[in-house]
Amino acid sequence: MDKKEFTVSEVIDSIGISSHTWIVFAILAFAMIFDGYDFMIVNSTNLYVAHTFWPNDPNPGALMGSLTTWGLLGMVLGGAVGGILSDKLGRKKTLIMAVMFYGLFTLPQAFANDLVFFAAFRLIAGFGVGSCIPIVTTVFSESMPSKQRGVFVTFGMAFMVVGWVLAGLIANPICNATTPLLGDFTNQVTYTLLEGGTATMYANWRLCYLIGALPLAYGVLLIFVMHETPHWYANSGRKKEACERLTQIEQATRHTTHEYDPNLLIVPPKPAKTGPAVLFSSKFIVATCAIWAAYFVGQFCVYGMNAWIPTWFVGLGYSQADSVALQTWNNVAAIASNIAVGFVSDKVGRKRNLAFSWLFCIVAIILCSIFVAPNNMAICIVLMLLFGFALNYAITAVQPLMPESYPTAIRNTGTSWCQAFARFGGSASSIVLGGIAGMAFFQTATGATNWSTVVLVLIVPFALGFICTVLFVKETAGKTMDQLAAEEERRGASESDGNTRFIIMLVIVAILAVLCIVCPLVVPNWSKQSYALPLMAIGLLLPFAYFFIFGGKQVAINKKAEAAMDDDKVKA
Known part of the structure; x- marks a missing residue:
């Protein structure tokens, strides 16, 4: 047994890519596939669900958009609570509970x-989905060698998009089947067409949600095949178990009998506080502003567009089947971008990669707006591939920064609260875009929505994402988790002064929810009111005002402190 002190990161880095790496990768990949299917199945079936719920309303607008919203709101709650549970109870226990819960x-x-019935259970299931994603991100970051961490975190997220694609591939033939697949359970529905007249379909979409219960079985399997991370054991004071797990990992890879001494294991100091308020302390506020701003933009644009892409193409004259197929092509491109972004991020750095991605998105959305056209399936497939690649590249480029921004004790709390906040953007986006689509400015002479104009609205959040990346993102590529924690310690900033900033952010989130989610659903003819668009804009821009004020102030303080430290070194 060696008598040299060591950290968990040093051992994992010394082992490198191993059989352990690939086992963890496979376990988390399947969890993300099921997770992605559960989320995207509502977007792949929403046209058919809407015909069932509102057969006499050919354009449900915000109501149809809310089909996506309820799951996202559940994900907000699940992410917030699941992250805290994961830091307290462990990654394994919380992931198993999350997977079985949403199944x-x-x-x-x-x-x-x-x-009402659909929204209630969508909300509850979303709680499990929201808990799952940040845990997977955290386990990847704690289990992979530092040099390849970005690749594995983003590659792992690609499997969530695989679930999105599977949702489209499964939903399309099922929902468009010309016979009832489950007898009376998938009853015939007669619905009103937008251009007048009626049509019929079978409610075969119900089968898609029966398939969504498969994660129950996978949760049982996880009990036997998944292990807790050594990082969590070490940070929880369970050094013996951390060393035993490191020994198991090394034995499985190198087939040695080497054992690690718990007394020699170095564990970075824990923050004095571990609740969500510490994320807004002077020590972490800049990192919080960086990842919250970027992920909010990504969630708003990805989830908003996925909810409305089928409607966009139906409005151009494509069939429902072709419209869902185009949405699926959009998600196929997302798989490629999720794989590519990790390699680029590890090569050029997190900040440069993310800043470029927002500019790429602006170019892609302008091209889609200009060139999308009816009766040209080929060009629309190319445009959806471009848009899906660009937008998902951007949102995935944020993923490695989440776990790298916080120490182990609050890593999953930080990751999950970032994702929970961003999902307010996703929750609001499907409703906000649906409301904007109903405004006179975005209507054609015939009263139909000009979605090619609506999508240009996304340039605003893309530009805000670029600005926040330049201002707040700190480079973390290639550094071990222990090195990143040590850098934060050297800054010497307070970690106990975040309560006021945390409360202010909660108030802003409440205003956002009221103006962009509650009002469009509750106020009659909300999108027709002259004050609707300004109020929704205020709700969406308030968080960015917060980031610029509090994040910008701390950036200035940090730069001043660093300059003083440099002067002291010169004098010494």
Whole structure:
């Protein structure tokens, strides 16, 4: 047994890519596939669900957009609570609970006949989905060698998009089947067409939600095949178990009998506080502003567009089947971007990669707006591939920064609260874009929505994402998790002064929810009111005002402190 002190990161880096690496990768990949399917199945079936719930309304607008919103709101709650549970109870226990939870509560959605029943269980299932994603990100960051961490974090997220694609591939033939696939359970529905007249379909979409219950079985499998991370053991004071796990990993790879001494294991100091308020302390506020701003933009644009892409192309004259297929092509491109972004991020750095991605998105959305056209499936497929690649490249470029921004004790709390906040952007986006689509400015002479104009609105959040990246993102590529924690310690900033900033952010989130989610659903003819667009704009821009004020102030303080430290070194 060696008598040299060591850290968990040093051991994992010394082992490198191993059989352990690939086992963890496979376990988390399947969790993300199921997670992605559960989320995207509502976007792949929303046209058919809307015909079932509102057969006499050919354009449900914000109501149809809310089909996506309820799951995202559940993901907000699940991410916030799941992250704290993961830091307290462990990664393994929380992931198993999350996977089984969303599998169990997706099942009742198959039996829904109205929005209230569907929304209730969508909200509950979203709690599990929201808990799962940040845990997977954290486990990847704690299990992979430092040099390849970005690749594995982003590659792992690609499997969530695989779930998105599977949702489209499964939903399209099922929903468009010309016979009832489950007898009376998938009843015939007669619905009103936008251009007048009626049509019929079978409610075969219910089968898609029955399939969504499969994660129940996978959760049972995780009990036997998944292990807790050594980082979590070490940070929880369980050094013996951390060393035993490191020994198991090394033995499986090198087939040695080397054992690690718990007394020699170095664990970075824990923050004095571990609740969500510490994320807004002077020590972490800049990192919080960086990842919260960028991920909010990504979630708003990805989830908003995925909810409305089928409607966009139906409005151009494409069939429902072709419209869902175009959405699926958009998600196929996302898989490629998720794989590519990690390699580029590790090569050129997190900040440069993310800044470039927002500019790429602006170019892609302008091209889509100009060249998308009816009766030209080939060009629309190319445009959806471009848009899916660009937008998902941007949102995935944020992923490595999340776990790298916080120490182990609050890593999953930080990651999950970032994702929970960003999902308010996703929750609001499907409703906000639906509301904007109903405004006179975005209508054609015939009263139909000009979605090619609506999508140009996304240039504003893309530009804000670029600005926040330049201002707040700190480079973390290639550094071990222990090195990043040590850098924060050397800054000497306070970690106990975030309560006021945390409360202010909660108030802003509440205003955002009221103006961009509650009002469009509750106020009659909300999109027709002259004050609707300004109020929604205020709700969406308030968080960025917060980031610029509090993040910008701390950036200035940090630069001043660093300059003083440099002067002291010169004098010494």
